[in-house]
Amino acid sequence: MNKTFQPWEFEKRIYQKWIDEGCFTPKIDKTKKPFTIVIPPPNITGELHMGHALNNTLQDIIIRYKRMDGDCTLWLPGTDHASIATELKVVEMIKQKFNKTKAEIGREEFLRQAYLWKEKYGGRIVEQLKRLGSSCDWTREAFTMDERCSKAVREVFVKLYEKGLIYRDSWIINWCPSCRTALSDAEVEYEEQDSHLWHIKYPYADGKGYVIIATTRPETMLGDTAVAVNPKDKRYLDIIGKELILPLTGRKIPVIADDYVEMDFGTGALKITPAHDPNDFEIGLRHNLEVIKVIEDNGVMSENTEKYKGLDRYTARERIVEELKKEGLIEKIQDYKHNVGKCYRCDCDIEPMVSKQWFVKMQPLASPAIKAVREGETRFVPQRFEKIYFNWMENIRDWCISRQLWWGHRIPCWYCQDCGEQIVSRIDPKACKCGSKNLKQDEDVLDTWFSSALWPFSTLGYPDKTEDLEYFYPTSLLVTAYDIIFFWVARMIFSGLEHMGEVPFPEVLIHGIVRDPEGRKMSKSLGNGVDPILLIDKYGADSLRFSLSTGVAPGGDTRFSEDKMESSRNFINKIWNASRYVFMNTEGKDLKQMGAFEYTPADKWILRKLNGVIGEVRRNIEHYEIGLALAKLYDFVWSDFCDWYIELTKPILYSGDENKKTETLTVLVYVLKEILKLCHPFIPFVTEEIYSYFEKDILMVQKYPEQKKEYDFEEDFDIIKEIIVKVRNIRAEMNVSQTKRIPLYIVSKEKRDLIEECRLYIEKLAGVSQITFISDKGELTQKVSNAVTNHAELYIPLGELIDFDKEIVRLSKELEKAENEIQRGEKMLSNQGFLSKAPEKLVAEERLKLQKNIELKERIKSQIDYLK
């Protein structure tokens, strides 16, 4: 074994071994409990980022744990076609390669190029997931546009259409003028921007005066078809029903009354543009207003705007304001901050627009989905995210699912060019009812999230009743970041309920996002992102996994810094070297059976500790408290196993007693192997590699450690530890050289046997040359330094090294501590309320502590007197 841990030497080899042995592929066994996780499919356009790394590390920890614990586990991987993101990439690629636009190259060729692109680059993220150690069943890898998933998409679309839950209509939608497609509400992000509130005069048609309206979007005025006021607004009561002249157009528009208008905002008069504002659109419907579209799909002014036609919407805004100023129709311009909708893919300003699109009717789907979570069929961890879910589901609007793109699932609807019939069908129709064969398929594709919503069952074979679907659905757990609860989690829940009649998973583990060392979100524009692959190259995948999962609590964000990578690597190196110590001492030796010999006090101590940590780690993982589990392992491995147990084995290994040596090595190897198993889900590569030095078998398929009753020893080895620490303490304070061995005198009545048995440990670990038991300090004739523990008084003759003043100061501090403790205990025990209401066990414990502290105090006091 190398002196230091060198992950690049074995990570790829070990991953290949797991693959070759088929360790990731479950064998369906109906007598076993299935445990299934479907991966949140990364976009084929994506490069692995820290968010993916965190998400997949958590999934892998849980799935590896469940696999070792005996469940029939499936972690089903795959990728998402990411319709907008991929389309943008391919458009760019085509422009560079052929200097052609989408329209010029045509749909068929575009799709051919897109598939070529996908073949070339789409698999990259999958390779990156493998570097991380993800134990996905790659034989079941899915893609949202593969045959299986596409079949599910079409089935679901047709089913919902036939049920009347999918419809096509002209409605106000979010339009991205840059991506040139409609978007769902969830795909719009709002950002506060500095702007103005323009107050514009709209003259009465009868020529007497004007109404002033306030707007943030003057360019849309060309599409105004009314001005609305609140019916209760006394200022405007008499003008309701009057006509106004829309400036710059001369068109006549009415003044209408609608409750929606706030009286105390702006002027209390609101211009109504049904074609370009969602609220105005609703008002327009109520009042039957004309819809005049003034902005085109590409963000320029439409032909309805006459002389502004072809201008960009923001240029048009400036022109219009200028002209209004010229005509004296601008009352005032206020500075104003407001929220502007942005496209989540390209960051372009969203234009609300009336457009003919496909929608999913949400009400009937949302209600059961709300009920399911409310009744606990699906549980969010942590629970607070349920509120977010409810809030969204309860206020949901119909879901716009059509996208004016080519990369995606084409909408399975055909229009008869002769009779106008609309045919929605599972299979491509040959002819219309009217006999015409002149059919044209809808040009649009579906929202990417429409197919991801089906992921937990489409990947398992739906709509076919496959063995996988039968056995693995519903899945067991979903692990995802909180930022896609709406996009994905919520939609999977209602889709699962609707199409499978059952929630897709009983639990959702929500985690946070990875931030930079300053707590900022990692982003391309800030350039503060870190490439997980580079980190893996430098420190190894295990270090990255450890860094990401240490300190994570469900739902919490985590800050990442390279310092964490170093301390993670150091910990792994610690395990590596502890193993090296064990390996070097056991190589080629025959060991005994556990239980076939007498354990030393140190053995009993470590076995008991091991039992404790097994219980805690198991419980933490079951509750998805990954960070806590890891902290406990860290502490056990480093402090208990390495710092103490290994050191305690040295006196025995370096003694000449071959029999004892073999016994100690037996325990040492046993505990180490248990540690490797315990740590394996978190740091799979290094544990597997180390295990191979000891066993031929594969570690990842071993049984996860369980607590063993026979290791729950009654032991008081902590007394020995305390003696060792105290002696070391004196040595450090008295500046005794580390190599100098010193004699130790001990007064101990009740623990003398134990101390006697552990003599060797104390001598070796505390640098003691000889332990002598005495019955009273009066027996000592030399000048001694001393320390007191609860079970022993320690005396160390140090000759001239002793500084009595220093000693007295040190002991006085300890005396003070003991006195404080006594005070605290007396206060508690003199409290009637405590005595009568606190648990008996606790009261008894406090009594015992008090007793001990009083004894301790007396001993220290007598030491101080002795020194004076």
Add this chain to the structure above:
RNA sequence: GGGAGCAUAGCUCAGCUGGGAGAGCGCUUGCCUUACAAGCAAGAUGUCAUAGGUUCGAGCCCUAUUGUUCCCACCA
């Protein structure tokens, strides 16, 4: 406008059902001790944001306040 989270050592954060404040990094001192200097040993460090309340007992529960981060809504 509605909602949620967070506030604990110099920094990053744990602290599970209320019962003597913890870790890592950093810092001080001494050590290359035959697994490991990516290390060992011994240390120092806290008004648990503020003010009330519940309780025998509060970092933890309740109320208010302050600061901070985020999500949703979109009054033009």
